[in-house]
Amino acid sequence: MVRDMEMICVGNELLIGKTLNTNAQWIAKVVTALGITVKRVTVVADDVTEIANAFREALSRKPQFMVSTGGMGPTFDDKTLEGIAEALDYKLTVNDEALKMVREKYKVYAMERGAEKVELTQARIKMARLPEKAEPIPNPVGTAPGVRVDLEETVLIALPGVPSEMKSIFKETVVPLLEQASGKSVFYEKSVYVDGVMESSLAPLIDKVMQGNPGVYIKSHPKGREDQPHMEIHFSTTADEEERLEEKIAEAILQLSGLIREIGGRVVVYG
């Protein structure tokens, strides 16, 4: 069984073009390598209704995993947990374990600053207000805990948007969780580069090789222009077992390269 995931990225900065969505790419790369298929990424604003709608819609599609980034911090516009609570029709309450994590962080910050203590203000307690039935996930490098909610068909994980925090929680807690999850699948990919053939001339050749190699996905990525063509051809496959994946891709590459050379193209394979 190939496992699937949806992502929701929360943040006005992504929608005004201030920030490039590197979080989505990073997570997609990591989970794809684990054999998980990312089916959709949705980017929404810091707005409770927008967030709740996006979660409600995504959960109705029943992905095995649902990961969000952003909107977990102490400011008024960090609204992801409120949106999740609304989507699930859960209450938002202070979670003791999360509060303990937040309190410990501020104890350390106080020590570092030589202060006696850093008060647990409303803004700080906010990071421990979780949807009921949720569990906090330790944040090794920042303050706001990640959050996990186990639903009937989906494991929902909400992570902070600061890349260093997101990555740290992901590597420490989410990857082991994904690896343990039921289902097992692997991903394998390889690219070759082609010069001198227009993408439109490649199209029927790719079609032919894909039909002859079930499970192998071949996609051309034009790097030049149709009239000065330089093309990356990306071969990939996600399957239930590792066995023969590399061989299957190699066979497809061999076939396509042959067809491309027949029509006068140059094929370069690295590695």
Added chain:
Amino acid sequence: MVRDMEMICVGNELLIGKTLNTNAQWIAKVVTALGITVKRVTVVADDVTEIANAFREALSRKPQFMVSTGGMGPTFDDKTLEGIAEALDYKLTVNDEALKMVREKYKVYAMERGAEKVELTQARIKMARLPEKAEPIPNPVGTAPGVRVDLEETVLIALPGVPSEMKSIFKETVVPLLEQASGKSVFYEKSVYVDGVMESSLAPLIDKVMQGNPGVYIKSHPKGREDQPHMEIHFSTTADEEERLEEKIAEAILQLSGLIREIGGRVVVYG
């Protein structure tokens, strides 16, 4: 009236983390500067049903503009127009004007290659198969035309995913269209940088200044860590008229800077 837009980005490469979604950021930046609010970005795979669902859902939210990138080329996995046709329940037929555009391109390519002609194969004709009632948009640097469909409440524009082609069509045809569209709004933004104050300490100050300055959106972007804080504070506003926007932002910056200095923070304003 503030105009709004949704974006749909089509492509497996975005969902396996192979490609960073720079198209979404570029478009978001350009249209935000024109005073348009991007409400959602949805990334889906090269799959007709996924594409059709994403368009159907987005159109049901009735954005004034709907822009897609990717899936417009000659290969089997370029499925955006098929997905749009399915979502709208329109037929997909060869559009004469689009076919003329494609034919002209291949005439030029043939000349450049010293060939007598480049045949209009199925893969090439595919780029001229448009949903009925759609109009092709000239592609100044590539082959596949853009596509425009005027719906009752939404202007839908589908663009190629190759960044140089997307940008070229966008600048040449889409920007003038957005500028002409009914409604008028402008966007203004400015950032200041703050050291020595934790984001959680800033939160209530930002709250206070936002309440006193309606229409001004203030968002903190942590660049360091909560315990070694370095923060970008981003002020922005989208409004119906240009008048006093800069002044309004300057006033909010002044107020917040005062509050931050009171609690011992350092504020740096560039420009």
